[in-house]
Amino acid sequence: MGWVDKLFANLAESNDTATATGLYDLAGVYCSKRQYAQAEPLYRRLLAIVENTQGADHLNVAMILKKLAGVYNAQYQYAQSEPLYKRALAIEEKTLGPDHPDVVDSLEALAEVYRAQDQYAQAEPLCKRVLAIREKAFGPDHPEVIHSLNNLAALYRVQGQYEQVELLCKRALAITSKAFGPDHPDIVIILNNLALLYCDQGQYAQAEPLYKQALAIEENVLGPDHPDVADCLDNLAKLYDTQGLYAQAEAFYRRALVIREKTYGSDHPEVGDSLGDIALLYRKMGREKEAMQLEKITAAIRAKEQQN
Numbered sequence: 564m565g566w567v568d569k570l571f572a573n574l575a576e577s578n579d580t581a582t583a584t585g586l587y588d589l590a591g592v593y594c595s596k597r598q599y600a601q602a603e604p605l606y607r608r609l610l611a612i613v614e615n616t617q618g619a620d621h622l623n624v625a626m627i628l629k630k631l632a633g634v635y636n637a638q639y640q641y642a643q644s645e646p647l648y649k650r651a652l653a654i655e656e657k658t659l660g661p662d663h664p665d666v667v668d669s670l671e672a673l674a675e676v677y678r679a680q681d682q683y684a685q686a687e688p689l690c691k692r693v694l695a696i697r698e699k700a701f702g703p704d705h706p707e708v709i710h711s712l713n714n715l716a717a718l719y720r721v722q723g724q725y726e727q728v729e730l731l732c733k734r735a736l737a738i739t740s741k742a743f744g745p746d747h748p749d750i751v752i753i754l755n756n757l758a759l760l761y762c763d764q765g766q767y768a769q770a771e772p773l774y775k776q777a778l779a780i781e782e783n784v785l786g787p788d789h790p791d792v793a794d795c796l797d798n799l800a801k802l803y804d805t806q807g808l809y810a811q812a813e814a815f816y817r818r819a820l821v822i823r824e825k826t827y828g829s830d831h832p833e834v835g836d837s838l839g840d841i842a843l844l845y846r847k848m849g850r851e852k853e854a855m856q857l858e859k860i861t862a863a864i865r866a867k868e869q870q871n
Contacts, residue, residue: 583609583612583613586606586608586609587605587609589605590602590605590606590609593605594634594637597637602634603631603634603635606630606631606634609627610624610627610628613627620654620657620658621654622654622655622658622659624651625650625652625655625669626651628648628651629648629651629668632644632645632672633672635647636672636675639679641676641679641680645673645676648669648672648673649673652666652673662695662696662699662700666696667693667697670689670692670693671689674686674689678718678721681721683721686718687715687718690711690718693714694708694711694712704738704741706743708738709735709739712731712732712734713731713732716728716731716732717756719731723763725760725763728756729757732753732756732757733757735753736753736754736757739753746783747780748780748781748784750777751777751780751781754773754776754777754780755773755798757773758770758773758798758802761773762802762805767802767805767806770802771799771802774795774798774799774802775799777798778792778795778799788825789822790822790823790826793818793819793823793833793837794819796816796818796822797816797819799811799815800812800813800816800819800840801840804816804840804844804847807847816841816844817841820834820838830863832864832865832868835860835864835868838857838860838861838864839857842855842858842861845857
């Protein structure tokens with residue numbers, strides 16, 4: 564039984580059961596359509612019902628608080644989402660204990676609120692706490708730990724703490740390879756993160772084989788024409804572009820473009836991004852006429868996107 568089912572089962576003797584069910588379902592529909600102004604009052608009304616029927620410190624209250632906070636997060640209204648996540652966390656800690664695995668969700672959400680606002684000093688201890696909880700609950704080499712390692716690595720990367728990032732990425736890579744095998748799709752994320760770390764430091768020779776390994780895995784698992792393969796091709800293209808290896812960069816940019824045109828159509832924003840990358844490359848190569856032609860197509864795609 565999911566938490567929503569449990570919530571409404573606990574409300575079974577209340578006249579508000581049908582109302583609560585309808586509010587939850589409708590709010591979810593609005594969120595799926597990004598109609599957050601319509602979803603917000605529904606979640607607030609649902610919150611009032613749950614507080615009234617189950618008490619202000621019930622775990623179901625924490626769940627609704629996180630739903631409401633998510634509405635604000637989606638609109639970058641972090642001043643509104645932060646206190647909601649904090650209250651949800653306090654309820655969970657009081658009911659479950661500070662080291663319970665179910666507390667992790669609120670800790671991660673609150674850390675993301677701080678990270679999004681560049682408040683890294685507030686986000687770091689939360690990320691570390693999540694990692695410690697998962698290590699204690701599952702063991703230091705369990706796949707459940709990988710996500711926490713990646714989050715903490717991403718936080719250190721934006722702060723330029725490259726040695727810490729490298730250690731965390733390599734640990735995540737080792738755990739993933741051991742648990743799932745060296746060609747599992749989850750490894751691609753870690754390979755790309757580690758390659759990006761080396762690129763940040765200008766260590767392109769270390770980054771290239773990692774990007775190539777990620778590309779090979781995606782092609783093998785998803786097929787050569789999958790959109791995720793285009794992302795891997797873009798990574799290699801930008802690597803060569805940065806080093807002035809324009810012929811290699813063009814080949815990878817163009818292959819990514821073909822995949823995206825085939826997948827999305829010629830006027831999709833991702834196609835526009837690919838064309839824009841190639842146009843910039845042509846400018847660097849002195850191919851001004853070709854660059855101007857692509858820039859016109861890119862501008863038209865972006866203008867159409869704005870109209871929609």
